[in-house]
Amino acid sequence: MKSSLWIEEFQSDHSSYKFEIEKTLFSGQSEFQAVDVVQTKGHGKMLLNDGLIMVTERDEFAYHDMIAHVPLFVHPNPKNVLVIGGGDGGTAREVIRHPGVEKCTMVEIDKMVVDACIEFIPQTSKDLTGDRVNLIIGDGVKFVKETKEKFDVILVDSTDPIGPATPLFGTEFYEDLKNCLSDDGIVVSQGESPWYQTDIQKGLIKILDGVFNDVFLYTFSNLTYPGSLWSFTFATKKYHPVKDFNPNRVTESGLDFDYYNKGIHSAAFALPSFIRKNLEGLIKND
Structure with a gap:
């Protein structure tokens, strides 16, 4: 019998996900983390940081559709967009599909992640060298503290709060984000698993509640993140993510999506009862 090589990601001490890899x-080992790209048998190419799965070709569209298009179809005229993290390039790719976006600035701390994805995962990274993408290899925390620019939408496409992503889950960081937002700006952040990372999720939302007036949570499903149900936070200075959403804009855009659509947009904010109970008093999903 032919032996198989598998990669396994453990979730706490009681469960794990396994994927068969072909090669x-x-x-490599960067200044910040171990970076690996593997060819899997059933999920295409996969990016791992410190052994944790970041992206697979088979389902990356679910994450990237939902982090980008939800806020971009709520804000009436997003022209200047900032992405913190997102080294695989998929978020920037989706942002610049909106013709009204004049510039997408992406600040990723780990050059090795960007270079590996440009070489081996063009599906997500293909637009990183485009004219409307301003790619900066640097510290996103330092960038938002020092920048004089104002952004209409900011997308925090981070890993879990370990290693280089730890400062992206702090109060000072979100205060700086608010300061570089336009007067009607929106911040969407990777919001963790409502099944496995409830403490981290609560902590992030409490920080956002202390900085922004209105904080929401929305969910999506995918194949490769633990629990398969994942979330984003939506912090806003002005716009309600459902009440101020015009579904006709999605139709009129002419854009085709693999996960996102106008029905999914609103439905994503209709949270399962266990999440609403767990986050009672912290979110404005009503």
């Missing part, structure tokens, strides 16, 4: 395409 390793890249393996």
Whole structure:
């Protein structure tokens, strides 16, 4: 019998996900983390940071559709967009599909992640060298503290709060984000698993509640993140993510999506009861 090589990601001490891999395409150690790209048998190419799954070709569209298009179809005229993290390039790719976006600035701390994805995962990274993408290899925390620019939408496309992403889950960071938002700006952040990371999720939302007047949570499903149900936070200075959403804009855009659509947009904010109970008093999903 032919032996198989599997990669396994453990979730706490009681469960794990396993994926069969055919070969390793890249393996390196950056200043910040281990970076690997592997060819899997059933999920295409996969990016891992410190052994944790970041992206697979098979389902990356679910995450990237939902982090980008939800806020971009709520804000009436997003021209200047900031992405913090997002080294695989998928979020920036979706942002610049909106013709009204004049510039997408992406600040990623780890050059090795960007280079590995440009070489081995063009599906997500293909637009990182485009004219409307301003790619900065640097510290996103430092960038938002020092920038004089104002952004209409900010997308925090971070990993879990370990390693280089730890400062992206702090109060000072979100205060700086608010300061570089336009007067009607929106911040969407990777919001963790409502099944497995409830403490981290609560902590992030409490920080957002202390900085922004209105904080919401929305969910999506995918194949490769633990629990398969994941979330984003939606913090806003002005716009309600459902009441101020005009579904006709999605139709009129002419854009085609693999996950996002106008029905999914509103439905994503209709949270399962266990999430609403867990976050009671912290979110404005009504």
